[in-house]
Amino acid sequence: ETGVTQTPRHLVMGMTNKKSLKCEQHLGHNAMYWYKQSAKKPLELMFVYSLEERVENNSVPSRFSPECPNSSHLFLHLHTLQPEDSALYLCASSQEVGNTEAFFGQGTRLTVV
Amino acid sequence: EDQVTQSPEALRLQEGESSSLNCSYTVSGLRGLFWYRQDPGKGPEFLFTLYSAGEEKEKERLKATLTKKESFLHITAPKPEDSATYLCAVRLGSSASKIIFGSGTRLSIRP
Numbered sequence: 001e002t003g004v005t006q007t008p009r010h011l012v013m014g015m016t017n018k019k020s021l022k023c024e025q026h027l028g029h030n031a032m033y034w035y036k037q038s039a040k041k042p043l044e045l046m047f048v049y050s051l052e053e054r055v056e057n058n059s060v061p062s063r064f065s066p067e068c069p070n071s072s073h074l075f076l077h078l079h080t081l082q083p084e085d086s087a088l089y090l091c092a093s094s095q096e097v098g099n100t101e102a103f104f105g106q107g108t109r110l111t112v113v
Numbered sequence: 114e115d116q117v118t119q120s121p122e123a124l125r126l127q128e129g130e131s132s133s134l135n136c137s138y139t140v141s142g143l144r145g146l147f148w149y150r151q152d153p154g155k156g157p158e159f160l161f162t163l164y165s166a167g168e169e170k171e172k173e174r175l176k177a178t179l180t181k182k183e184s185f186l187h188i189t190a191p192k193p194e195d196s197a198t199y200l201c202a203v204r205l206g207s208s209a210s211k212i213i214f215g216s217g218t219r220l221s222i223r224p
Contacts, residue, residue, distance in 0.1 A: 004156070042117070043157075043200070043214040044178070089157050098144070098204060098212075104156030 003027040003113050006105035013081065014113055017020040021076040022107045023091030031097040032074040037107070049074060050053060050097045081112045116142040119201050119215035126222050128134070129190050134218045136201030137183040138214050146184050149200040157200055160186075191222045 004025045013019050025032065034046040048056035049068040063085075065077040074091055088109050094102040120135045141192070145164050149157035161170045163179040170177050174195065176187040186199055198217045205211040 040216070043202075045212055091144045092156070101159045103159070103161065106154070107156050 003057055004091060004093055004103050004105035006089075006108050008029045008108060009106060010109045011112075012111045012113060013078070014074075015081060015083070017081075020078065020080040021091075021110075022074075023074040023105055025063070025072055025074075025091075025093040025103070027093055027103060029093040029095050029103075030071055031093040031099065032068060033094075033102065034074065034076050035090040035092065035104075037090055043090070047076075048097060054099060059110070078110075081110075083112050084110045115172075115203075115205060117201060117203055117213050117215040119199075119218050121218060122216070123219040126188075126191055126220070128192060128222055128224050131187070131189045131191070133188070134186040134199055134220070135183060136186070136215055138203050139182075140203055140205055142205055143203055145204040146179055147202045147204070148175075148184070148186055148213075149202065151198045151200055160204070176201070184224075188220070191224045192219075196220055196222045199215055221223050 008077040009020045030051050032049045034050060036044045036046055045058050046060045047066045051071055052068045063080050067075040088107045090107045092102040116126045117138045126132055145162050147162050148160040150160055151157040161177040164175055166179055168179050174189050178185045195211060198219045200217045201215040202212050
């Protein structure tokens with residue numbers, strides 16, 4: 001139990017579908033993150049939230065839309081994705097933004113067909 | 114361009130055979146270097162943070178060191194359960210939330 005829970009664990013979606021990834025943390029942290037991990041590529045930081053406010057958006061295409069309704073929950077809304085968006089999407093949290101120790105969820109394995 | 118490079122890409126060792134993993138970086142304004150461990154099908158697990166050259170940290174069979182250009186993760190007398198991918202990441206001074214990861218070293222320990 002890492003304290004960061006992601007659902008679903010696996011997702012297969014067509015390019016015209018709309019789906020959402022969910023992340024929940026039970027650690028009382030103020031910062032939450034979305035990362036993308038593709039095969040043989042480094043983790044890419046996508047979005048950073050601090051106390052429900054987005055503080056970083058690393059040039060992510062608009063087909064990815066994050067939402068942070070409160071400091072414990074983070075969503076990633078997906079629409080009209082491309083096959084190259086297939087990857088492991090990881091959520092993480094830390095006490096504050098940039099805090100050294102981040103806790104990661106198990107990830108959602110996304111396949112776009 | 115800010116960059117983090119890990120080597121080797123993969124390393125296979127015999128149980129008990131000590132070795133080191135390398136993480137070299139060229140970044141402006143380093144504000145911390147992190148090591149994580151990632152098992153297949155799981156998210157990364159935090160191991161260490163190093164802030165300044167000369168700093169060292171230890172945890173069981175692992176020891177992390179930092180210089181001005183690189184970090185090493187030393188593994189002493191490894192066991193099969195140490196098999197995992199080890200990730201290095203750096204936090205940049207330009208933004209409190211700017212973190213760059215290396216591609217990782219896939220470590221395999223044979224019994």
